[in-house]
Amino acid sequence: MNVLIIDDDQLVSASLKIILESDPMIQVTGVGNSGAAGVNLYMKLKPDILLMDIRMDHMTGLDAAELILKDDPNAKVLFLTTFSDNEYIIKAFQIGAKGYILKQNYESIIPALKAVFVGQRVFGDEIISKMPSFKSSRQPQTLTRFDLSEKEVEIITHVAGGLSNKEISETLFLSEGTIRNYISVILEKLNLRDRTQLAIFYYKNT
Amino acid sequence: MNVLIIDDDQLVSASLKIILESDPMIQVTGVGNSGAAGVNLYMKLKPDILLMDIRMDHMTGLDAAELILKDDPNAKVLFLTTFSDNEYIIKAFQIGAKGYILKQNYESIIPALKAVFVGQRVFGDEIISKMPSFKSSRQPQTLTRFDLSEKEVEIITHVAGGLSNKEISETLFLSEGTIRNYISVILEKLNLRDRTQLAIFYYKNT
DNA sequence: ATGAGGATGTGACATTTGTCATCTATGAAT
DNA sequence: ATTCATAGATGACAAATGTCACATCCTCAT
16 A cells, blocks of 8 residues: 655654554655645655645645545545644545544554545544534534633624624624634634634534 | 444354454454344443444344443444445434444455544545535535636635635635635625625525 | 737735734622 | 732734736637
8 A cells, every 4th residue: 555645744754654664554655745745746656545734834735635636536635633623624524535633643543544545534533523414413502612701602603694893893882902802812712713714613513 | 452243144243253353453252133232242241342233123233322322422333334324324423433334345344443443433435425514515506596607616615615815826826816806706796795704605505 | 910808917005804912990809 | 908800992013805907818709
């Protein structure tokens, strides 16, 4: 089984290579350190599996995978991720990745690779809770799972309603600056970048 | 790794046992042929993994698994299924199963077991298309109701994926200014004000 | 060839957004 | 009464966003 490794942290990709090659079934046929390199190397090497970091500078693993899958829909892309990447993970499956592995969890990489190799999809427990179709059976309310205050949740719903900071401030009788501050800490808490991602997050979790 | 096999077809469970025990890491600590037996044996043996057929007389694998998981939420239940069982599969995940394996696909059983053993969930491609949240991720037909070009729709999906203009431009190999222009006219056409409202619009219409 | 139309790019600009450090008021808790 | 925490406000700032007018190309039909 030929594997291509893409991770912009050289240390990670090097140790991955060692770990994987400890298994006689696996050969690492290439190592790259950027999304662009991932695309090029994949096209050139056509490995059985592409093992790629999700978060990379310039071109994220997602972008690279999207390009690759557009060209070769049968590509088997397995993502590496830290556990906070939940939003990316959803995206990963939407574009057709075969799974992901938590970086913390090195001993699970080889079994996961093999499972993907024989055509399975592989992922951890966390993602289940992120799936709108499954969430209903477990938790009644989703946003309160995170340590968000009442007010923060209220503000999120307004953002998800498409209101600007000014409009929210007028609705809640607070200053616009205060709203900005609130949103800033909400984004921090949820590990998101901007209000658009927040609105998306809201719809995916409600 | 201790495995309990439950299948009401004795032929299947016997051959499974042989297949699994060909791997030195695996011991089959029990074999049963009904859902009820599955519950009892599981309680008694506490195997690492319960490999169980979904369709069985009297008590289905699902019912058995539900009982087991109620008693031991950490139980690792892996279902065997024929490919036509799709409705059951959804249910399987809702009750907390770790995955399923197609019966046609014997060579994938061992990798799948190992992946589950180290904490992954495992399933095949088909289920993806059954998930409401992923079903429409590729081609939002509803958007074409509006007079949007192919490219405009593509850009909308990226906005709804939470990407910034810069990221979109890099993905599509266009300049950031062009993306801004596109979004500007999209907003005009759809009578929206900003990208957040656009993302919301997307999720409400797909 | 020529001109229309589409797709793409550029530069300028006003706004909005997100971040941060800091401040004030209020209301517990001691 | 003093301390402390919390909600809210402010101002400054950089970055992202949306708008617009205009400039290039390219292709295609005439």
